[in-house]
Amino acid sequence: MTRNRYSIFSLLRNALTYHENWQQAWRSPEPKAYYDAIIVGGGGHGLATAYYLAKEHGMTNVAILEKGWLGGGNTGRNTTIVRSNYLWDEAAWLYEKSLKLWEGLTQDINYNVMFSQRGVFNLAHTLQDVRDTWRRVNANRLNGIDAEYVTPDQIKAMVPHINTSPDARYPILGASLQRRAGTARHDGVAWGLARAADARGVDIIQNCEVTGIRRENGRVTGVETTRGVIAAPKVGVVVAGHATMLADMAGFRLPVESYPLQALVSEPVKPILDSVIMSNQVHVYVSQSDKGELVIGAGIDAYLGYGQRGSFSTIEHEVAALKEMFPIFSRMRMLRQWGGIVDVCPDACPIVGKTPVGGLYFNCGWGTGGFKATPGSGWAFAHTMAHDAPHELNAPFGLDRFVTGHLIDEHGAAGVAH
Amino acid sequence: MLQIECPWCGPRDEQEFSYNGEAHIRRPAQPDQVSDEVWGDYLFFRTNTKGLQSEQWCHSHGCRRWFNVARDTVTYRIHAVYRMGDPVPDTMKRGMS
Numbered sequence: 001m002t003r004n005r006y007s008i009f010s011l012l013r014n015a016l017t018y019h020e021n022w023q024q025a026w027r028s029p030e031p032k033a034y035y036d037a038i039i040v041g042g043g044g045h046g047l048a049t050a051y052y053l054a055k056e057h058g059m060t061n062v063a064i065l066e067k068g069w070l071g072g073g074n075t076g077r078n079t080t081i082v083r084s085n086y087l088w089d090e091a092a093w094l095y096e097k098s099l100k101l102w103e104g105l106t107q108d109i110n111y112n113v114m115f116s117q118r119g120v121f122n123l124a125h126t127l128q129d130v131r132d133t134w135r136r137v138n139a140n141r142l143n144g145i146d147a148e149y150v151t152p153d154q155i156k157a158m159v160p161h162i163n164t165s166p167d168a169r170y171p172i173l174g175a176s177l178q179r180r181a182g183t184a185r186h187d188g189v190a191w192g193l194a195r196a197a198d199a200r201g202v203d204i205i206q207n208c209e210v211t212g213i214r215r216e217n218g219r220v221t222g223v224e225t226t227r228g229v230i231a232a233p234k235v236g237v238v239v240a241g242h243a244t245m246l247a248d249m250a251g252f253r254l255p256v257e258s259y260p261l262q263a264l265v266s267e268p269v270k271p272i273l274d275s276v277i278m279s280n281q282v283h284v285y286v287s288q289s290d291k292g293e294l295v296i297g298a299g300i301d302a303y304l305g306y307g308q309r310g311s312f313s314t315i316e317h318e319v320a321a322l323k324e325m326f327p328i329f330s331r332m333r334m335l336r337q338w339g340g341i342v343d344v345c346p347d348a349c350p351i352v353g354k355t356p357v358g359g360l361y362f363n364c365g366w367g368t369g370g371f372k373a374t375p376g377s378g379w380a381f382a383h384t385m386a387h388d389a390p391h392e393l394n395a396p397f398g399l400d401r402f403v404t405g406h407l408i409d410e411h412g413a414a415g416v417a418h
Numbered sequence: 419m420l421q422i423e424c425p426w427c428g429p430r431d432e433q434e435f436s437y438n439g440e441a442h443i444r445r446p447a448q449p450d451q452v453s454d455e456v457w458g459d460y461l462f463f464r465t466n467t468k469g470l471q472s473e474q475w476c477h478s479h480g481c482r483r484w485f486n487v488a489r490d491t492v493t494y495r496i497h498a499v500y501r502m503g504d505p506v507p508d509t510m511k512r513g514m515s
């Protein structure tokens with residue numbers, strides 16, 4: 001269907017009618033009996049997959065099945081950080097592809113995802129941190145990814161409220177800085193991709209949970225859902241947190257475990273922090289949203305869990321670390337806290353590729369760092385589904401690496417808690 | 419916050435413990451004899467239960483001993499605690515406050 005373009009003129013035109021005549025951003029169609037491809041999971045990665053299937057590969061008879069509503073899962077439950085400063089080549093290339101797509105995404109999908117390249121600092125607090133940071137900065141530069149090493153004085157000049165005192169419990173000794181990195185409006189990403197995919201003919205079906213995966217002779221033939229059986233020769237599963245359940249339906253095992261990852265936001269305050277600060281050592285990361293809230297995150301909970309809430313000891317830990325780093329925040333009140341379930345692989349890298357079942361593809365295991373990969377993940381996964389073979393960017397991220405032993409060990413090496 | 423009953427020290431806060439994943443995973447008896455698939459499954463693949471699962475915990479900031487916990491991974495309720503080497507509790511549903 002044709003979509004009216006969003007622009008300053010459409011904004012003015014709609015202002016004249018009190019914004020009551022905006023076109024619906026996407027349809028809510030009834031599911032058809034057959035699609036050329038089905039995407040299970042309407043999060044950012046699933047929406048991006050459908051969008052790029054339609055845009056890059058001409059596949060428009062595609063459905064996205066979402067058990068809840070758009071933006072209700074991890075896409076709307078993260079700290080919105082986007083960066084590509086990964087240590088290992090395979091990871092760096094995939095995330096850099098994603099970052100390049102982010103840079104043009106607002107224009108591409110005609111929806112302001114508020115991608116703000118405000119710079120991301122990854123702090124170093126120990127001598128080993130400093131060495132690892134230098135190594136990662138150099139590795140990034142060899143891969144053509146922007147990275148700088150900055151000293152405490154340089155950090156202080158750019159982030160005036162940060163505590164760079166040598167007397168801190170974990171003094172800041174330096175940091176890496178990726179200036180092209182930043183944040184994006186997370187639910188805007190879901191809505192924008194949904195609108196763009198829908199405009200190209202993709203059916204977005206919400207409140208439709210997949211309850212079974214139909215197979216014949218080792219090939220997928222369709223899915224059973226709470227809204228009936230839908231046939232398709234290709235099914236892509238993109239369900240953060242519940243990939244194991246879907247793999248169980250298809251009869252194979254995955255090397256992922258599910259953990260709650262939580263974040264919290266403070267009351268809104270005037271602009272005080274215009275970059276993203278991350279620390280692996282004291283384990284907290286913080287940025288300020290456009291509304292003025294501090295967005296604070298840390299690591300996953302210590303134990304496996306599917307409850308979409310976080311443990312209190314994790315909050316205590318991250319807030320203590322934040323207060324040490326930014327004493328000025330010590331009396332800020334926290335407004336909201338939430339948890340999402342993330343699938344973590346043993347090597348902290350995703351699984352994007354084919355499965356033992358023909359025509360069935362899995363995109364999962366992004367762990368704590370999936371949001372930044374949204375467009376790149378969808379782009380590579382769409383290629384994989386369209387060609388029944390991975391793109392060279394995601395070929396190293398196959399399920400087979402847990403048999404061959406060719407892991408991509410980003411754990412810790414990423415210099416951050418993602 | 420969880421309160422976990424260490425079989426030796428009694429109930430303590432979760433922060434005193436460390437979690438170490440799914441329990442009762444058996445190491446292949448002769449690792450050099452098994453296929454890459456079997457070895458990979460042992461090393462990396464997990465059941466990732468949504469519901470009641472047996473898992474390993476260590477009272478790392480206490481007596482430093484290991485034990486098993488039967489815990490629901492959705493409600494986080496602990497149904498039973500049992501020592502290493504003990505059989506899996508029949509019901510895995512023995513209530514604990």
